[in-house]
Amino acid sequence: MKPPPEVTVPLTRRSLMDAAAACFGWRRAYETTMQVDALLTEQSETAYRQAPDHAALATEKNTTTLAVQPGVLDVRGRILADVLYLEGVLAGARAHDLAPELTQRLEDVVDHGHELTVLLADAVRATVTAHTIGG
Structure with a gap:
């Protein structure tokens, strides 16, 4: 409707x-x-x-490396949840044969979103590494 x-x-x-x-x-x-x-x-x-x-x-x-960690973890969690939601949107677009340009854009967004969550995870790991080294 x-x-x-x-x-x-x-x-x-x-x-x-x-x-x-x-x-x-x-x-x-x-x-x-x-x-x-x-x-x-x-x-x-x-x-x-x-x-x-x-x-x-x-x-x-954010005055220490460990102080940065919770915020970055929160952002990663929100982005990951949104990317997984967008994967569902993408699946629906594919299932209903929606416009190829839309499907391609959604694929790009999902791929980029996953890449962003990997980068954020690396940033979280860097907080621990920097703290261990003495930063």
Whole structure:
């Protein structure tokens, strides 16, 4: 069933609508590139707006090699969970013969995600190695 056409709503109000829908486990699909680009821009702006806070907190908190470890482990766990979710999305795309470009992009994302989890695991191991050596 196709969702009803979206009414043009200001981005901030649409974000509130999306947040309310998410409380019920609902997700909305966007049908135009313009809508997707607006959402991607909003996500990026929000992340970059919060980045200075993350940097300041991390600088204050991560004063030893072992202090870095829990945060990196948390990020790896979240990314791994998301990559495994995306593997399911990829399996569904393949099973339903969705657009080849979409399938290829999902394959690239899943591969890159797994590579990222390997790099993060290496970073976690480096915290122990550096601590053992005396860093």
